[in-house]
Amino acid sequence: MNRGTAPALLHPIESLGRVSLDIVESLGRFGLFLGQAGAWTFVPPFKVGQLLQRIHFIGFRSLSVIVLTGAFTGMVLGLQVFLTLERFGSEAFLGPAVALSLIRELGPVLAALMVTGRAGSALTAEIGIMRITEQIDALTVMALNPMRYLIVPIIVAGLITFPLMTAMFDVVGIFGGYLVGVRLLGLSEGTYFGEMRTFVDMADIMTGFWKSLSFGVIVTWVCAYKGYYTGHGAEGVSRATTQAVVLSSVLILVWDYFLGSVLP
Amino acid sequence: MIRVENLHKAFGAQRVLQGVSLEVLSGEIMIVIGRSGGGKSVFLKHLLGLLHPDAGRIWVDGVELTQLRGRALDQVRERYGVVFQGGALFDSMTVFDNVAFPLREKTTLSAQEIAARTEEKLAQVGLTGMGHKYPEEISGGMRKRVAIARALVTEPEIVFFDEPTTGLDPVLVNAIHHLILDLHRKFRFTAVMVSHEIPEIFQIAHRVAMLHEGVIVETGDPQAIQGSANPVVQQFIRGEIEGPIRAT
Numbered sequence: 077m078n079r080g081t082a083p084a085l086l087h088p089i090e091s092l093g094r095v096s097l098d099i100v101e102s103l104g105r106f107g108l109f110l111g112q113a114g115a116w117t118f119v120p121p122f123k124v125g126q127l128l129q130r131i132h133f134i135g136f137r138s139l140s141v142i143v144l145t146g147a148f149t150g151m152v153l154g155l156q157v158f159l160t161l162e163r164f165g166s167e168a169f170l171g172p173a174v175a176l177s178l179i180r181e182l183g184p185v186l187a188a189l190m191v192t193g194r195a196g197s198a199l200t201a202e203i204g205i206m207r208i209t210e211q212i213d214a215l216t217v218m219a220l221n222p223m224r225y226l227i228v229p230i231i232v233a234g235l236i237t238f239p240l241m242t243a244m245f246d247v248v249g250i251f252g253g254y255l256v257g258v259r260l261l262g263l264s265e266g267t268y269f270g271e272m273r274t275f276v277d278m279a280d281i282m283t284g285f286w287k288s289l290s291f292g293v294i295v296t297w298v299c300a301y302k303g304y305y306t307g308h309g310a311e312g313v314s315r316a317t318t319q320a321v322v323l324s325s326v327l328i329l330v331w332d333y334f335l336g337s338v339l340p
Numbered sequence: 341m342i343r344v345e346n347l348h349k350a351f352g353a354q355r356v357l358q359g360v361s362l363e364v365l366s367g368e369i370m371i372v373i374g375r376s377g378g379g380k381s382v383f384l385k386h387l388l389g390l391l392h393p394d395a396g397r398i399w400v401d402g403v404e405l406t407q408l409r410g411r412a413l414d415q416v417r418e419r420y421g422v423v424f425q426g427g428a429l430f431d432s433m434t435v436f437d438n439v440a441f442p443l444r445e446k447t448t449l450s451a452q453e454i455a456a457r458t459e460e461k462l463a464q465v466g467l468t469g470m471g472h473k474y475p476e477e478i479s480g481g482m483r484k485r486v487a488i489a490r491a492l493v494t495e496p497e498i499v500f501f502d503e504p505t506t507g508l509d510p511v512l513v514n515a516i517h518h519l520i521l522d523l524h525r526k527f528r529f530t531a532v533m534v535s536h537e538i539p540e541i542f543q544i545a546h547r548v549a550m551l552h553e554g555v556i557v558e559t560g561d562p563q564a565i566q567g568s569a570n571p572v573v574q575q576f577i578r579g580e581i582e583g584p585i586r587a588t
């Protein structure tokens with residue numbers, strides 16, 4: 077009965093226990109959410125229409141942001157790396173330096189962060205509003221599993237679009253580096269692309285691919301989860317949206333470090 | 341038949357349901373009345389399997405709903421039609437698609453057949469020609485009617501209405517009540533309806549139950565309720581300020 081009324085300082089052990097239990101419970105729910113979505117992914121009927129709509133929303137409509145940020149990232153890299161390499165007289169390696177930074181690190185991470193900002197927050201808000209206006213309950217009582225109908229298409233769309241968005245980011249970024257390095261600073265085109273072909277191998281591309289694939293799951297999972305278990309009212313939705321973006325971004329960077337240290 | 345036995349539900353320290361018991365016979369229209377915030381919607385959500393009781397049990401035609409999960413629970417829900425208090429229309433879909441949605445998802449009817457049934461239901465709730473609009477483009481009363489059309493389009497055996505007419509003008513209230521009666525005559529569904537429309541509900545209810553302070557204080561046919569000796573019921577149906585119910 078007096079749950080929450082007694083000052084935490086008076087019962088330090090008790091409140092510590094309660095906080096730990098809450099954390100463990102929400103972690104469990106968070107994990108279970110992905111587990112359930114994973115299980116429902118393989119149960120027909122598949123919601124192809126929903127999936128295409130989500131791919132359109134997460135992927136296609138993020139294209140302009142990806143192209144813009146990709147181009148400028150590549151250009152900045154081209155400029156900075158060129159200036160650094162020039163000091164050692166090794167400008168020739170501009171191509172591989174730009175390509176490797178993009179393919180292994182910046183492409184997957186920045187693309188994921190951009191898509192989180194553009195599509196992830198909107199997903200959380202959309203699902204959160206469906207929750208507070210009882211649309212999710214309506215699906216449930218129609219005996220349509222909202223997990224399958226709503227969440228699975230989002231996570232699968234994340235798996236499909238993130239690698240594609242990342243590839244797009246990388247290609248545009250490499251081209252941005254080319255614009256600055258070759259067109260502006262006068263490196264030869266053959267050197268830029270030739271050295272790239274020598275130094276970038278399949279393992280680098282696969283590293284980027286695995287990263288983007290896992291970011292796709294992380295972002296859609298976090299954003300869908302936060303919307304699905306949103307608090308009450310408009311305030312609950314806005315809090316869920318903020319939390320989704322912050323948690324996604326933090327997890328992207330943490331997971332990037334982790335993968336970077338285990339993948340070749 | 342729906343049987344509810346000694347249902348308890350609390351949210352934190354707030355005890356909302358404190359032993360609700362009720363029987364709804366097959367084919368009857370049961371109307372639940374009670375104060376705003378008294379737990380009527382919470383009670384309905386238990387019948388829908390959206391909330392789990394702290395204690396107590398619910399049977400729907402002999403199966404214990406409160407024990408069911410997943411597929412088995414969905415099998416019971418296949419027979420349901422639900423009008424949520426706020427409508428719960430899908431805001432990414434047009435009015436037409438909202439009403440057609442359960443048919444598209446749950447039946448194997450052809451597109452023409454689905455269109456025909458959807459138009460028919462929209463016409464019955466007086467919304468012919470509104471199909472192309474989105475929920476945010478129509479009035480609150482229209483939204484209620486779309487929700488009613490969506491709940492009834494699959495011709496369910498058991499229908500739950502959470503305040504289907506609140507916020508409608510008096511003509512529409514009567515029109516909706518007549519529609520419900522008409523459809524009830526045709527399909528003989530069981531209806532559990534929460535409503536504040538006193539005295540109109542006495543025209544359509546087979547029985548009325550009053551939920552007060554977490555329990556059903558009285559159940560009976562409209563005459564019995566209107567002639568009830570219980571001061572709580574009397575005060576409520578007359579809307580008096582003085583009495584055992586405090587207007588806080």
Ligand SMILES: Nc1ncnc2c1ncn2[C@@H]1O[C@H](COP(=O)(O)OP(=O)(O)OP(=O)(O)O)[C@@H](O)[C@H]1O
Nearest residue numbers: 351354356374375376377378379380381382383425
């Ligand atoms: N999910 C929930 N979490 C916490 N409290 C809740 C929840 N749902 C309902 N309540 C509380 O339960 C009480 C009863 O709410 P309910 O919506 O059932 O009232 P009602 O009888 O339907 O009222 P109205 O006629 O205004 O719709 C309210 O005080 C509400 O704050």
Ligand SMILES: [Mg+2]
Nearest residue numbers: 380381425502
């Ligand atoms: Mg209510």
